[in-house]
Amino acid sequence: MELWQEMLRKSVDSSKDLVERFGFDNELAERLNKLFHIRINPYYLSLIRYPGDPIWIQCIPSEKELENDGFPEDPLAEDSHSPVPSIVHRYPDRVLFLTTSQCSMYCRFCTRKRKVGDSSKINMKFIQDGINYIAAHPEIRDVILSGGDPLMLTDFMLEKILKALRDIPHIEIIRLGTKMPCVLPQRITPKLTKMLRKYHPIYINTHFNHPWEITPEAKKACEMLADAGIPLGNQAVLMKGVNDDSDVMLELMRKLLTMRVKPYYLYQADITKGANHFRTPVSKGLEIMDKLRGHTSGLAIPYYVIDAPGGGGKIPLLPQYVIGRAGNQVILRNYKYDIFTYPDVEEEPEPTTQVEQPYLKKKKNGKKLQPEPVEV
Numbered sequence: 001m002e003l004w005q006e007m008l009r010k011s012v013d014s015s016k017d018l019v020e021r022f023g024f025d026n027e028l029a030e031r032l033n034k035l036f037h038i039r040i041n042p043y044y045l046s047l048i049r050y051p052g053d054p055i056w057i058q059c060i061p062s063e064k065e066l067e068n069d070g071f072p073e074d075p076l077a078e079d080s081h082s083p084v085p086s087i088v089h090r091y092p093d094r095v096l097f098l099t100t101s102q103c104s105m106y107c108r109f110c111t112r113k114r115k116v117g118d119s120s121k122i123n124m125k126f127i128q129d130g131i132n133y134i135a136a137h138p139e140i141r142d143v144i145l146s147g148g149d150p151l152m153l154t155d156f157m158l159e160k161i162l163k164a165l166r167d168i169p170h171i172e173i174i175r176l177g178t179k180m181p182c183v184l185p186q187r188i189t190p191k192l193t194k195m196l197r198k199y200h201p202i203y204i205n206t207h208f209n210h211p212w213e214i215t216p217e218a219k220k221a222c223e224m225l226a227d228a229g230i231p232l233g234n235q236a237v238l239m240k241g242v243n244d245d246s247d248v249m250l251e252l253m254r255k256l257l258t259m260r261v262k263p264y265y266l267y268q269a270d271i272t273k274g275a276n277h278f279r280t281p282v283s284k285g286l287e288i289m290d291k292l293r294g295h296t297s298g299l300a301i302p303y304y305v306i307d308a309p310g311g312g313g314k315i316p317l318l319p320q321y322v323i324g325r326a327g328n329q330v331i332l333r334n335y336k337y338d339i340f341t342y343p344d345v346e347e348e349p350e351p352t353t354q355v356e357q358p359y360l361k362k363k364k365n366g367k368k369l370q371p372e373p374v375e376v
Contacts, residue, residue: 004187008104012040022060032061035274037117039106044183047212054210054242059105064277071271073114077311086122086130090311094142097130098122099161102152104184109239109278111270116148124157131164138170144205146177151187155195162199174199177235179207185221193228205233205264209243214255222259233264236302238285239278246291253292253300263302268317271309282306282317290319294335 012021015029018038032038040059047055081090088096101115101122115121134140143165150158165171180187181204196202204225208214222232234256236243243249253263266289269279289304305314323331329341 002189004104004184004189007041007043007184007186008039010042011104012045013038018061024061028063029061031066032063035065036061036108036110036113037106039103039117041104041184043186043217044105047215049212052241053212054248055212057239057241058107058109058209061108062277065108065274067274067276069273069276071273071276072309073273075111075270075272075309076307077309078112081311084126084129084133086126087133089133089137089140090313093139094144095134095140096144096146097134097161098147099127099130099145099150099158100124100148100152102147103149104152104180104187107179109237109269109272109275111272111275113272113274122148127161131161131168134165134171135168141170142173142175143171144175144177149178149180150176151178151180151192155192159195159199162196162202166199173201173203175203175205177205177207181206181218181221181225181232182208182213185215185217188221188224190224193224193230196225196230197228200229203231203233205235206261207235207237208252208256208261209236209239211248211251211255214252214259219259222261226260232259232261234261234302235265235267236263237267237269237278238280238288238304239269240280242278244280244284244288246288249288250292250296250300253302254296257297257300263300265314266302266304268304268306270307286317286319289317290335293319 012018015024015026015033015038018024018029018032019026024032038061044055044059048059049055078088078090078096081088083089086098088098090096098115099122101117101119103116106117110116134143145161150161153161162174165174206222208218226232236249236252238244243252249266256263266285268282268285269275271279285304289301292301303314304317306317307314321332321334323333323339325331325344326341328344328346330344332340332342334340
């Protein structure tokens with residue numbers, strides 16, 4: 001058994017653990033565990049500095065999860081875009097491939113609580129159905145392995161899936177969505193990276209939300225993946241009490257780059273049942289983006305997006321940089337709120353072409369009419 005698997009066995013993963021280790025009321029602990037499984041591995045647990053800190057908020061259950069907020073269990077309508085149980089096919093050329101129900105740490109803000117941790121809904125027996133679906137749809141060129149966390153699979157099982165995908169001629173890109181470099185970096189081993197590099201091009205999007213998560217262990221894991229030729233991106237979620245502060249977000253984005261991880265998305269928190277207490281106003285996200293632009297490298301600036309409720313896909317949001325127009329002058333402001341104008345180029349009218357009608361009109365008053373030119 002590898003180190004990361006041994007650490008998983010020592011996880012906080014029951015209502016009894018909540019009672020004994022964190023002083024939860026027994027009834028409350030049972031209700032929270034029934035609502036959404038608890039798993040906090042020893043590594044991530046060690047990052048907590050004090051009760052209620054940004055790490056605690058992400059992994060320790062809260063009674064706020066029990067509030068009846070009226071929000072859906074499937075806010076992104078994934079199930080309605082699921083032709084087979086393991087596939088979500090929303091965009092034309094790419095699919096989400098759910099390969100496991102398990103995670104090394106169950107995030108309390110998870111948008112897939114209805115399935116994650118439930119092996120009856122995301123199951124290995126559905127893997128072949130997913131591969132068959134992908135093979136039968138030549139428009140699919142990009143596959144994102146998710147779950148759960150695909151790196152919860154053994155190297156052997158993960159390689160079987162990767163090989164099967166690489167045997168499909170129209171698959172160009174394989175992506176892994178994994179939180180392992182953040183929550184259990186011990187999972188990233190030389191054996192794993194050696195295997196992954198056989199199936200390039202492979203991309204990995206990981207998930208850091210706070211600067212405290214960027215540890216020497218996390219840095220080593222990300223560098224091992226980067227050294228294997230795998231481009232790394234980060235998908236953070238904007239959350240109240242975790243990272244809804246421009247200084248915290250700036251530090252996070254800068255530290256990601258030191259690990260060769262490109263900030264990719266900053267998500268507005270989804271309207272998920274039991275997770276409404278994590279949401280911030282959209283204005284907070286726009287404020288943070290405004291304070292990133294110009295104050296750090298463009299490499300450190302993610303797309304701020306809302307994954308539209310009902311399955312509309314990701315919609316990018318930007319602070320207001322275009323103030324207006326005056327004639328052909330575009331009025332702009334920069335990160336210092338200095339005003340500038342840019343002379344826009346006027347569109348030239350499209351040229352017209354004279355063509356003759358390919359037929360003669362009928363006679364009028366006994367005379368044959370000549371073809372008349374028409375504009376196109």
